[in-house]
Amino acid sequence: MGDNGKDIYLPAAAEVVRVEQMTKQEKFFEFRLASGKPLGHMPGQFAEVSLPGIGEAPISISSSPTSGDTFEMVVRQVGNVSGAMHRLEPGDEVGVRGPFGTTFPVDGELKGRDLLFICGGIGLVPVRSAINYVLDKRGDYGKVTVLFGAKTPGDRLFVDELAALDGREDVEFLETVDDTCGEKWNACVGVITMLFEKIEVSPESTTSIICGPPVMYKFAIMGLHEMGFTDDRIYVSLERRMKCGVGKCGHCQINGLYTCQDGPVFRYSDVAEVREAI
Numbered sequence: 001m002g003d004n005g006k007d008i009y010l011p012a013a014a015e016v017v018r019v020e021q022m023t024k025q026e027k028f029f030e031f032r033l034a035s036g037k038p039l040g041h042m043p044g045q046f047a048e049v050s051l052p053g054i055g056e057a058p059i060s061i062s063s064s065p066t067s068g069d070t071f072e073m074v075v076r077q078v079g080n081v082s083g084a085m086h087r088l089e090p091g092d093e094v095g096v097r098g099p100f101g102t103t104f105p106v107d108g109e110l111k112g113r114d115l116l117f118i119c120g121g122i123g124l125v126p127v128r129s130a131i132n133y134v135l136d137k138r139g140d141y142g143k144v145t146v147l148f149g150a151k152t153p154g155d156r157l158f159v160d161e162l163a164a165l166d167g168r169e170d171v172e173f174l175e176t177v178d179d180t181c182g183e184k185w186n187a188c189v190g191v192i193t194m195l196f197e198k199i200e201v202s203p204e205s206t207t208s209i210i211c212g213p214p215v216m217y218k219f220a221i222m223g224l225h226e227m228g229f230t231d232d233r234i235y236v237s238l239e240r241r242m243k244c245g246v247g248k249c250g251h252c253q254i255n256g257l258y259t260c261q262d263g264p265v266f267r268y269s270d271v272a273e274v275r276e277a278i
């Protein structure tokens with residue numbers, strides 16, 4: 001049993017409410033538990049989604065718990081389970097276990113602080129939950145800066161929401177793409193760390209949250225160090241080959257840490273010296 005009394009091994013039924021194609025590889029899904037209850041997650045957590053006869057996979061929860069009783073995910077088609085999920089339509093049913101894992105401390109130490117979100121590619125998916133949570137409780141936080149990078153303009157996720165961020169006066173939003181690939185693009189071209197020189201943040205009053213492809217962490221953290229950030233003011237969301245979600249199978253082990261339980265959200269100072277963590 002979990003802390004809330006739920007059987008952590010028993011999936012709950014959830015109905016597909018909405019499906020949208022986001023990019024060539026990614027689809028957006030909105031789910032509602034058959035019980036009618038909210039999932040009960042906090043920003044940064046994930047859930048195990050199962051399809052009978054096919055399998056189960058851990059997937060980040062992209063919606064903020066402030067958004068209502070449904071919950072949202074974005075799925076990249078890479079294997080059997082994700083491929084089957086891409087064939088789902090509204091009204092179809094899946095199994096859901098969770099939520100699992102650690103969270104961004106949006107109700108704790110992040111309150112009152114300036115926040116710098118650094119998201120690369122599909123790394124926007126779990127961080128979106130924290131961003132929207134902060135925006136829904138905007139008065140609880142200081143300056144909010146969001147940096148987003150994608151491979152190409154066609155790989156950008158939540159395009160309408162990115163435009164809304166860009167239009168907000170209480171958020172500083174900058175984005176870049178690695179390559180325009182001939183598409184119309186009026187913003188920056190280059191790696192996401194190029195945006196660091198365009199922002200003004202105070203390392204003493206700011207906490208940074210990073211999520212993206214593995215290579216991005218190294219250079220983003222180097223850039224933050226150059227700006228004066230200490231490791232305890234940096235949070236990272238890591239993904240390993242998580243399977244069970246409850247620390248039993250060992251697939252996601254990093255030395256003595258289990259990503260599914262000790263993470264996926266880590267304070268960087270706790271994993272900076274852990275081999276293979278970044």
